[in-house]
Amino acid sequence: MSRNEQKAAVAHAAIRYVEDDAWIGVGTGSTADLFIDELAKIKGRIRGAVASSVRTAERLKAHGIVVEELNNLVERDLPVYVDGADEVTEHGAMIKGGGGALTREKIVAAVARRFVCIGDASKLVPVLGKFPLPVEVIPVARSYVARQLVLLGGQPAWRMGHTTEHGNWILDVSGLTILDPVALEAKIRALAGVVTVGLFAQRGADVILLGGDAGVRTLTPGR
Numbered sequence: 001m002s003r004n005e006q007k008a009a010v011a012h013a014a015i016r017y018v019e020d021d022a023w024i025g026v027g028t029g030s031t032a033d034l035f036i037d038e039l040a041k042i043k044g045r046i047r048g049a050v051a052s053s054v055r056t057a058e059r060l061k062a063h064g065i066v067v068e069e070l071n072n073l074v075e076r077d078l079p080v081y082v083d084g085a086d087e088v089t090e091h092g093a094m095i096k097g098g099g100g101a102l103t104r105e106k107i108v109a110a111v112a113r114r115f116v117c118i119g120d121a122s123k124l125v126p127v128l129g130k131f132p133l134p135v136e137v138i139p140v141a142r143s144y145v146a147r148q149l150v151l152l153g154g155q156p157a158w159r160m161g162h163t164t165e166h167g168n169w170i171l172d173v174s175g176l177t178i179l180d181p182v183a184l185e186a187k188i189r190a191l192a193g194v195v196t197v198g199l200f201a202q203r204g205a206d207v208i209l210l211g212g213d214a215g216v217r218t219l220t221p222g223r
Helices: 003-017 030-040 054-062 102-111 139-151 181-189
Strands: 023-026 048-051 080-083 114-120 133-137 155-158 169-174 194-197 207-212 215-219
Touching: 003 030, 003 080, 003 114, 003 207, 003 215, 023 030, 023 102, 030 054, 030 080, 030 114, 048 054, 080 102, 102 133, 102 194, 133 139, 139 155, 139 169, 181 194
Parallel strands: 023 048, 023 080, 080 114, 114 207
Antiparallel strands: 133 169, 133 194, 155 169, 207 215
């Protein structure tokens, strides 16, 4: 099974976590795009979706799926959020943000009662850090935050030419072996000028769907 076929398989499998007559949070990226295509087939069953990026919102609307702003939902009104990951461990900790939508992704994930992570088998890693860790910063803080990330053992690189939907910049941090993702997430988030970090560990995945040659494998961290 090719990587694209694996992604398509997990996108299809994630539909079973969609609740009828409810809003659903939808992530950003190539695997999330395939999930949107699957969601379009059952759009009559749901109220609509909350998008984690402009790109996702446009794809949802192109399929005729209603897109609602997160601020218009009441508490506990988002049963599930489905999104991919750049890396994920069996414990549900993830690196996300390769596409630059990490801030909205993190907000929607925080609101959702269940986070379903979907990806091909290559996304599962024993330790996070091979994929560069994105850190979103306000522009004036770029150099300061970069120096602090060096002190934490990283090698930050400014993603030049990219501005986030919120007008901020991204530092991609390589050279990290993230043995304690919860602690590192807290340290980086505490730096002045950091908007958020692409470590999803304090609020990780509740369900992980991984496509492989043998089909879709389901992991449930913490159970």
